Amino acid sequence: QTEPLIFEVGTPRRTGIDFPKPKGRATRLGGQEREGEIGLPGLSEPETLRHYVRLSQKNYAIDLGVYPLGSCTMKHNPRLNEKVARMPGFADVHPLQPQSTVQGALELMHELSHWLMTLCNMPAVALTPKAGAHGELCGMMAIRARLDADGASHKRRVLVPESAHGTNPATAVQCGFTVDEIPANSGGRVDMEALRAKISESGENSDIAGIMLTNPNTCGLFESDIIEIADLIHGVGGYFYCDGANFNALVGRVRPGDLGVDAMHINLHKTFSTPHGGGGPGSGPTVLSDALKDYAPLPYVVKDGEQFKLVETAKGAASDSFGRMCAFHGQMGMYSRALTYMMSHGSDGLKQATEDAVLNANYIQASLSDVMTPAFEGTCMHEALFDDRFLKDTGVETLDFAKAMIDEGYHPMTMYFPLVVHGAMLIEPTESESKGELDRFISSMRSLALRAKAGMVESFKNAPVYAPLRRLDETRAARKPILRWTPPADEAQAAE
């Protein structure tokens, strides 16, 4: 059933919110009053409520089933997190209240920092970044600030593996760096020969500012040479930015600080389970090494005796800060959720979650390798990467395979990413799935793979059938974009 747009059902002058009647006091708007209608539709409260409840049922969600979207870490979102995030001392405090009136909120930020630094074995963390990409920006800004402070402003080249998330090169460029791609070896990891060559070629006064590396990488593999990579980069005066998108494969078992990392963002919304909410909000606190910590963005919290203080301006100890990344202190609502999640798990539970995530991914990989084609040999970390060799000559493509999963009741895996693998299918089950759910999922995937090989192409090309809509025409959307509702011509006229 199609749900009309609110603009198609609302009537002018209705409202779903009552206010007391204005008393008609004089205005002080300086003649800038708005005239005429804004054009927003009016709906009563029950109509509005029903609209969104109906729409919601057109969404798939982790609460409904397996959501094996590789690199996205769709894990259980505990409702305790939601409850805590709404406590008045976190949700109903203003960022610019006197600091004496927000001690609890500052203490929470301080506690969160302690957990993150301990898990990472890093001496500092910048909480403000509002998402993973914002965290990347934070780390790369800090690196740039440090380089500039050291008089190394010629260092403007950043090495990025070709398997990296697209945000890595985009971030590097946004920070004024140039990007140099490093190839992968046949095992899906950094080609060390190539890396060593690049580094030694860059010579004495190397222009290499650093490297941006995801670990485990986007193929779901631990970069086994990571310590050597860090040493190499440090050897030419560069810094090691680690993309922490996959930190959930390491928490409690491996600390980035032990790998030579200088900066790493942590996606609280992936690793520590603040919900994705259909696209955010995220939160990307960035841990920093000794070399970078003085360059952290403002504001940040420090403990001063029994009091917590917010450092808001670049004075004194904070004078090296590279500045402010956004209006306030970052994503408090995500801090409270993430800390709640971490405390609930504790050191033992976080480690167990990591192990279960890795175990689940390997279980899927092992259970499907006879009918699908794992991209690389050996065990994986928290996600299993397949390529499309098993679909060769079947007429079924990765996209078709993914859409057919919808009809099996699942959200598709990540497809065509990472780019280094042909027709990639990246499956991340997370630790939140039970063995029973995994077994059902595996059995569905096996039967799809066998169906494809049996030549039943049609059902793949038509998929999905059991979804609110059939396959959508994305080309049409992009070619002549319709990005908003506009009133039908006759209606626009009728409204004069």
Next chain:
Amino acid sequence: QTEPLIFEVGTPRRTGIDFPKPKGRATRLGGQEREGEIGLPGLSEPETLRHYVRLSQKNYAIDLGVYPLGSCTMKHNPRLNEKVARMPGFADVHPLQPQSTVQGALELMHELSHWLMTLCNMPAVALTPKAGAHGELCGMMAIRARLDADGASHKRRVLVPESAHGTNPATAVQCGFTVDEIPANSGGRVDMEALRAKISESGENSDIAGIMLTNPNTCGLFESDIIEIADLIHGVGGYFYCDGANFNALVGRVRPGDLGVDAMHINLHKTFSTPHGGGGPGSGPTVLSDALKDYAPLPYVVKDGEQFKLVETAKGAASDSFGRMCAFHGQMGMYSRALTYMMSHGSDGLKQATEDAVLNANYIQASLSDVMTPAFEGTCMHEALFDDRFLKDTGVETLDFAKAMIDEGYHPMTMYFPLVVHGAMLIEPTESESKGELDRFISSMRSLALRAKAGMVESFKNAPVYAPLRRLDETRAARKPILRWTPPADEAQAAE
């Protein structure tokens, strides 16, 4: 997709709730320890959450669409009500805390009483009844207590119209009365001739204890002779119990106290929008006339200066009380919701809601009378009653018609009730539907009626098709009831 029972997916020894480890202190259980397993399945939190989210999607709900279930009053359930009901001063207080520590809760009960008494023009209200039927019990108990106090213990016959809800006669019997049915006239109302005859036949020392009458009655009609009925009953020393199930047709326009009513329960969960919750909890405060108010059940709230007090024992002013109906003070969670709802509407909004409810029902009746057959002539109150004459010779029955509505995206209306009408279809739209929704509903109903007349029986007999399940075999369920899950024989053995 079928959702397994929790018993089919749980594994022993898992749990979705963590507790600190017991310290192994000595027990004081007197050798009454439970041995062995209880048999409850163990699930983690994410598995449990998903189970219920999936199950929920198999339900229809007022938040999803029109729910025209006659006599059930499925109206908008504002979320403000839910928020208020969860405020700690209402939700997190114990019924036996010292009264000085629950003044806010008592004040809320007192305010609610004021609103109910004012809307009814009645001098008292007993809040404790936990549902409509419990309210009936309350009213009839009060009547019986009054009769006994007056030495009229021979009055044990209660008149009940044949169109009454089944709970009316059941309640009368549960209070030790006998039930005498009064027929309806051709207009769907009490047959006054028959009533007068019964009353005069009962003679000088009449055994008539009272009458139980729903108004508007279950045919959706106002009992136009209601004042005469009250007078007749009072004339033989009886009392008038009004079933308030349909009070939503009168709120703000007609006060039961002005009609001669002695007792009437109010379904807070219908009239004042506390949600139905798939079957409760309800709340049935019962207003009482001067004649009955001293017999009200315990406990109740009185205002004493600035303090609110709970009268808990049958002493002093409360010595005539007929006793206690349940453990505590009734349904606080429903009181807070209902009062929130009433204050939100105010006197003007409540009246408007009543008018809109009646208007909506009449609009449906008027819009469908050419294709369906209204059971009675003239306008209705808050619900429109049709019979099955329009289906004559089509092979389609009321049940089929109702099930076909499911495929149109609607919840069926109430069917086969009231019993006085053949193949009854009772439609109550409530005030919460917009004209747009009503027009779509009417158009669906029209097309169903026309389809039935066009002989398309098959689609009715097969309906529903677009539902989580096809038609269920209710006979089978009743013949050999399976009321619980039991482990499969082999599993039971395996568990030893």
Next chain:
Amino acid sequence: MDKKDNQMRYLPLNQNDRAAMLDVIGVDNIDALFHNVPESARLKGLVDLPQHQSEHAVERHMAKLSAKSVSASSVPFFCGAGAYKHHIPATVDHLIQRSEFLTAYTPYQPEISQGTLQTLFEFQTQVALLTGMDVANASMYDGSTACAEAVVMAKRVTRKSKAILAPGLHPHYAAATQTLASTLDIQIDERDCRPGRDSHVIDHITDETACVVVQSPNVFGEIIDLAPIAEKAHAHKALLIAVFTEPVALGLIKSPGEQGADIVVGEGQGLGVGLNFGGPHVGLFACRQKLVRQMPGRVCGETVDANGDRGFVLTLSTREQHIRREKATSNICTNSGLCCLAFTIHMSLLGDAGLKQMAVLNHEYACHMADIIDGIQGAEVLNETFFNEFTVKLNKPAAEVVQQLADKGILGGVPVSRLTDGQDDLLLVCVTETSTDEDMHVFGEALAEILS
């Protein structure tokens, strides 16, 4: 119709809609639809109550009222006596607020109500397992009304009309039972509500006894051995109705079913449902298979649909009023739907292991508190046995002590005098898994000070 559009946010119609609809109906104005109301009863103008208010104004008013009470979680808290404070997982409240559960009616149309129906079936199974009985219904209003209905049911089953209520039955349960019994010619034995006397009911059972009603743990917290009572009752063709007010206790003590009960009723509030100042709560009702057709209340049963797929329906409605009318087993139709959902979700989260652990913690903490109190001069724990609640004999009237504790910001239990006359020196103290060591310490200190 020159009224301005009513802006009440819950009402979708506007004045244009209303005019158009009146037109279709063929009447001039809304008054015409109320023409059957006698002239004298037609209200002119508005009732004397405030007009509509914004959500913000209503919320503010309610928040002020709420702030006038002391909430259980804000202080050291030791009240029980039929309503128990346990930690309810956030998942429970989240799920019961889902529109599809919250705003559905009783599942009369099973094809589009499987969500509610399957949870009821699971609920019934959980209650049967917990109580050790064969079957359970889909819930009652609360424990006390379930108890009253059980006594009425015993009359139907045995065709005898004498009921014995044990001394340890919660006085409010006894009162609610008395009220219902009074109109149904059920005679209830006088009882002396004191600690330590429940086993004496055995002596009162005769051939005329329809049922004997025994609560365990009883209102004083004592755990009662039901087996000998059941044996005697059965010898006289009477039913044993076992009652509990704290479902968590059943995680640790023997189920009533194991001990021979024929009907088990109780309060489920302790799992999934908040204190709510006494309501809504959720009554549990379970019985032996052979009694099922005499059981009151709704029940859900398994069946198949037209495709042969498993599904669930409300069943055995031939017991109910909408079919049986005056011959119904009870006048009850509403159950405690949403509370019953909360209960079943909490139970599912707990599972066997969780419920047992929870029960063990309750008991351990209570033992600890009892030890503290026993060490206070002027206080003595009377119970030989208990689960998470026990009776303390004080050297002062308990109600006064409780008020003094409240003045110190401690909700220190329920005086027995609040429940029944006499025994003013007895205090019921309840300890759950939500009580911290600090709470218990603070309570002990304060109590010692008051009693000294």
Next chain:
Amino acid sequence: MDKKDNQMRYLPLNQNDRAAMLDVIGVDNIDALFHNVPESARLKGLVDLPQHQSEHAVERHMAKLSAKSVSASSVPFFCGAGAYKHHIPATVDHLIQRSEFLTAYTPYQPEISQGTLQTLFEFQTQVALLTGMDVANASMYDGSTACAEAVVMAKRVTRKSKAILAPGLHPHYAAATQTLASTLDIQIDERDCRPGRDSHVIDHITDETACVVVQSPNVFGEIIDLAPIAEKAHAHKALLIAVFTEPVALGLIKSPGEQGADIVVGEGQGLGVGLNFGGPHVGLFACRQKLVRQMPGRVCGETVDANGDRGFVLTLSTREQHIRREKATSNICTNSGLCCLAFTIHMSLLGDAGLKQMAVLNHEYACHMADIIDGIQGAEVLNETFFNEFTVKLNKPAAEVVQQLADKGILGGVPVSRLTDGQDDLLLVCVTETSTDEDMHVFGEALAEILS
């Protein structure tokens, strides 16, 4: 594997499962799956943090922390300066907690994400209407980052690199913009953040100007006439970027689009989103049609499915990093999904009439408060124009006054010194529809006392 089952409630696997799965994988133990980790980086034992805790324990800990802050709704409250306290209808928070919205990812699979996608399409339309622009994106992190991105976009569009930030632009927005600009060779004019000077930006616009950024109402609450600035900017082929921090203001004042803005960015938090101590909030971003392919962030567009039915998809992804990588318009991929949903629901509830009424009330109450303050010795309202926030010149340092007010239980506004150096005597006071007459009275009294 003789470890006991890990009881952590969120983890479904038990030790049996784990053993069976390792078996299928063909490794002996979990350590084998971490064999690629260099030996030196393999952590022995657990990190030095507390072990897992019950939900109840964690909730209690958090509640204690929460209680250590003074929440806005618990006191008379007058803070604004970029974050605004409005009443959020209960419906909003209920809906955004629905599992299907809360726990879905970015809608990459449109067939099973129409719920999120249609709300984004509606959101974009609402933002376009509110700002008077042609199109809007699916939201940014917050207003300040939207502002910074707009400046970067202006450079792409104009291929010029000088930006003028008006004196009344929120200092934090200016700082966030400066940070991003610093690495991208965008030169930002020095500015003097004071009241009453925004119209002077006209004099600084030259042919080298890429954009001029003007906030209205500005950080001092002043309403700025954007039209002449737009005219001058356009004459020099520069873009006017209009900024707002309070979306409710647009219910009452002329839209930036009407006044000639090319890009409009702002903070949406005021509608649907709580204060959250500064985040998450929701950045709004709208622009002229012709600039759409230079717009950063996600956008949702209309299309049809294989049956020809209307549907929505994320589109124009050729601007984004996962396709464009280092050539992307921005590195942003996450939007502020759930906040954007809250915003759009609040807007839908309000509609045209509601938003206007809300805005009128804000303005009226603020006028009333300004009158009260103007009557206080030692305080002077500087604004000639304002919406719901204005600047007060005090006879004492504002930060001290605010602290004294806080000690009296009043959160009395934001000192300008908290935002920028100098001007210690200026206080920003904000009044919304949630402020009561009593709140305003109490504030006035306390302020008078402190200043006297």
